Each structure stands twice: as C-alpha cells, then as structure tokens.
Amino acid sequence: MMQEYQRTSESVTFEKVWATIQELALQSKETDLKFQETRQSMNQTDKQIKETDKQIKETDKQIKELGKQIGGLANKFGSFNEGLVMPSLHKILLKKFNCREAFENYTYKNNGDILEIDMLGISEDASYIIEIKSHFRDEAIEQIKSEAARFRKFSKYSRDKKIFCFLAATHYKDEEQKKVLNEGIYFITISDDVARLKVPKNFKPKEW
Numbered sequence: 001m002m003q004e005y006q007r008t009s010e011s012v013t014f015e016k017v018w019a020t021i022q023e024l025a026l027q028s029k030e031t032d033l034k035f036q037e038t039r040q041s042m043n044q045t046d047k048q049i050k051e052t053d054k055q056i057k058e059t060d061k062q063i064k065e066l067g068k069q070i071g072g073l074a075n076k077f078g079s080f081n082e083g084l085v086m087p088s089l090h091k092i093l094l095k096k097f098n099c100r101e102a103f104e105n106y107t108y109k110n111n112g113d114i115l116e117i118d119m120l121g122i123s124e125d126a127s128y129i130i131e132i133k134s135h136f137r138d139e140a141i142e143q144i145k146s147e148a149a150r151f152r153k154f155s156k157y158s159r160d161k162k163i164f165c166f167l168a169a170t171h172y173k174d175e176e177q178k179k180v181l182n183e184g185i186y187f188i189t190i191s192d193d194v195a196r197l198k199v200p201k202n203f204k205p206k207e208w
Contacts, residue, residue, distance in 0.1 A: 086119070088195035089130060089168065092188065093121035096197065097128055097164075110154040117147055118168075126162040127151065130188070136172035141183055148208035163208040168195055 086104055093099040099121035106120040121128035129151060131144045144165045152158045167180050168188035180187045184206025189196050 084193035085132070085168075085190055085195055088190075088193075089119050089132075089188070092195060092197050093119070093128055093130075097121060097123055097126070099123045099128065108151075108155050113150070113154070115147065115150050115154060117151070120157070122157050122161075126164060127155075127157050128164050128166060130166040130168060132190075133167065133169045134171060136167070136169040136176050136180075138176070138179070140167055140169075141180060141185065144185065145183075145208075152208060164205050165208065166197075 090102050093102045101122040103120045103122075104118070106115075106117040108115040117129050118132040119130040121130070129144060129147055131140060131147065133140050144167060148163050148165050152163055164186065165184075166186040166188055168190055170190045172189075177187050177189075181200060181203055184204060186197065186199070186205060189198065
C-alpha cells in the first residue's frame with residue numbers, strides 16, 4: 001500500500017514538472033517570436049530613419065544650392081536693370097577714359113579657365129575692368145583683384161597695357177566706398193539706373 005502511494009506521488013510530480021517544462025517551452029517560443037517581431041520592427045524603423053536622414057541631407061543640399069543661386073542673383077543686376085545701366089558705363093569709358101572699344105559680359109576661356117567680366121573697356125594704352133554689384137560686399141574687392149590678375153595673364157588685351165579696376169554698386173555704405181578707393185579701385189555709384197563716377201582729389205588709381 002505504501003509503495004502504491006509513492007508511485008502516485010511520483011507520477012503526479014513528474015506530470016507537473018513536464019507540464020511546467022511544456023509551458024516554459026511555449027513561453028520561450030512566444031518570447032522568441034515577439035523578439036523577432038520586435039527586431040524586424042526595429043530594422044524597419046532603422047531603415048526608415050536612414051531613408052529620412054538621406055532625404056534630409058538631400059533637401060539640405062538643395063537648400064544650400066538654392067541659397068547660393070539666390071545670393072548670386074541678389075548680388076547681380078537683372079537683365080533689365082543691367083541694360084539700363086550699361087549705356088552710362090559706356091559713356092564713362094568712352095568719354096572719360098578715351099576707350100575705343102567696350103565689351104559687355106566679356107568672357108575669355110583659356111585651357112578650361114574661364115574669365116568673366118561684366119564690362120571691359122579698351123583704350124590705346126590701358127584696359128579697364130568693371131564689376132557690377134547690386135549690393136556691395138567686401139569680397140567684391142578680392143574678386144576684381146583676381147579678375148585683373150587673370151586678365152593680365154591670359155587676355156590679348158592686356159599685352160603692354162595698364163590695367164585699371166572699377167567697382168559699380170547701387171547699395172553700399174560710405175565706409176565701403178572709401179575702402180574700395182583706398183585699394184586704388186575706381187568706385188562707380190548707380191542710382192536711378194544711371195552710373196556716375198566720382199573721383200576724390202587725393203585718389204590714386206592702382207595699375208594691375
């Protein structure tokens with residue numbers, strides 16, 4: 001009798017343990033399934049994050065490029081205003097500097113290097129480079145210096161001739177105008193679509 005009771009207890013204990021094992025195995029499978037679903041969801045989220053980041057970078061690149069274009073346009077005259085101002089610049093070059101030729105939007109290409117000048121005047125013994133700006137910025141000074149150096153190096157119009165530089169602007173500050181003149185660069189003011197050259201008595205133009 002005693003032996004039969006022990007067998008029954010052992011049987012019950014084994015069944016409970018086996019049931020517990022099966023339950024744990026089922027829970028493990030469910031946990032593994034949830035983990036896989038979570039990882040898949042994380043992978044999708046990571047993919048979405050990478051795609052979003054890529055789109056943000058592309059958008060940022062487009063915004064920067066658009067900003068450059070807008071900045072360039074803002075610092076240049078539109079074709080209409082430029083067309084109105086150009087006759088005044090022609091008069092300054094032809095009458096005050098005895099230029100026999102004046103070229104608008106002069107472009108020179110040499111071995112892939114392209115030089116673009118808003119207006120170029122040519123006299124018997126000198127060349128005159130004019131850079132036109134709507135809003136004057138300090139970098140315009142270095143820009144025209146660079147243009148003069150490259151013009152000296154490449155253009156046939158610079159051979160055995162002096163080179164003088166002009167900056168023309170509609171919007172500028174008095175101290176900016178003085179800065180240009182101190183560099184030996186002529187300053188041309190533009191108002192009401194008319195260009196005017198004012199040369200101070202102590203001004204000494206620099207030859208490039």
